[in-house]
Amino acid sequence: MNTLKLKPATDHRICFVGDSFVQGTGDPLCLGWAGRVAQDAVARGINLTHYNLGIRRDTSRDIAARWQQECAARLPADYEALVVFSFGVNDTSIVEGVLRVAEEESIDNFQSILRTASSSYKVLMIGPPPMPDSVHNRRVAQLDKQFAELAATLNVPYLSVFEVLRKDAHWLKEAIANDFAHPGKQGYECLARLVQEWSEWWFR
Template sequence: MRFVALGDSLTEGVGDPVGRGRRGWAALLAQSLGGRAEFANLAVSGALTRDVAERQLPAALELRPDLVSVVVGVNDTLRGSFDIHAVARRLDTVYAAVTARRAVLLTACLPDPGAMLRLPRALATPLARRQRGVNEVVHVLSGRYGALHLHAADGRWTTDPAMWSVDRLHPGERGHRTLARAFHALLADAGLATGSPPGPEPQSPPPPRGAGAWWMATRGTAWLARRSVDLLPELLRLAAAEAGHRTPGATARLDLEASRAVTSALAGITPPSAPRP
């Protein structure tokens, strides 16, 4: 079996360092597929849905994969240029191309980044609305294309500090193992994973106390500064819009507008004429 992983830093393995490199849930899953599985990780930290559709997908198809994971979208919500219509079109393009090659497609919905970063409510609420929109698109398109879909947007694992790395945005080793085990269960149920699932317990020692503060003081501040160039102005605009709706039910109206945008985005994509094999 040839397994190719597409996506961003989550799939690249950020939060699960091994030696001088990274491992992550996809590599852990590849080791548990059984048989003589071949694995290629094309995920790149910071990737957007556009990067997956335009760069990673062509490279993946050249490898003639049997199994392709596509886990992406959080970085799109962290950009001032966020457009749910564009996200939907790109994901549809990727899913269609993968399934047209008769490869098994793995997808996942993901937690809200604003909550994970513990942003102030005025900033976190618009991000949560965006992530819900991306997750809804992933849900619907996964159903259309017969993907094996992992519901990872909520549940105990999202609130358990032991699952997360010091940056609060990426899983730590335990979190990556949890994702790998969940994907393995989906594949095993479909008769596609014959090996034993990855063990749940980390093999590396946990980060020392104060590691989170050290990360924020060194790398974290720089990361926030880079993201603030385009994200912060947009978040402030969205927060102002949220605050400007002071009448009762304002948040519900904004939620409804976002839901309508998702519906419009999905309506603009023609469903496949027949179920994908």
């Protein structure tokens, strides 16, 4: 998999597209992991404008329906256009006894989104994080594995964060104390570090 190089001394615009974990729900600083990695890039002297396009409860189906219009409005051709996707947990949620999005549809949505996005932008994908529920986590882990394998075939860099965060005391402890889903400050800091230390991350 090839690392995507950025042009030096360029105005960069980046969209973070996804669900409530992208939006940063539960973070008392209202930054989440996306805000933290953008903040770090600016502190390193990167000329960066970032847009958080995370929407709470969004599934891959919801994101497939909206991402193109939202990114196109924010990523003009004369800028270094970057898009980071992250979703999947909501697909694996069960509401009134029914899985919100079947695995087959999740995979189809994933493939369509990343194939289309990578034809126009530099793209990265961050995998779904764990939940403090072992049964739900089995579904998240399975989808994460499928996403990672498919991303490799599409030549889109993919960061799986599931196992690391599942073993992180802050992520699960804060999620349980909050709403049994979203972490707080320390959990998002941990996820931000995983992205910043990733070899494929643009602003290292």
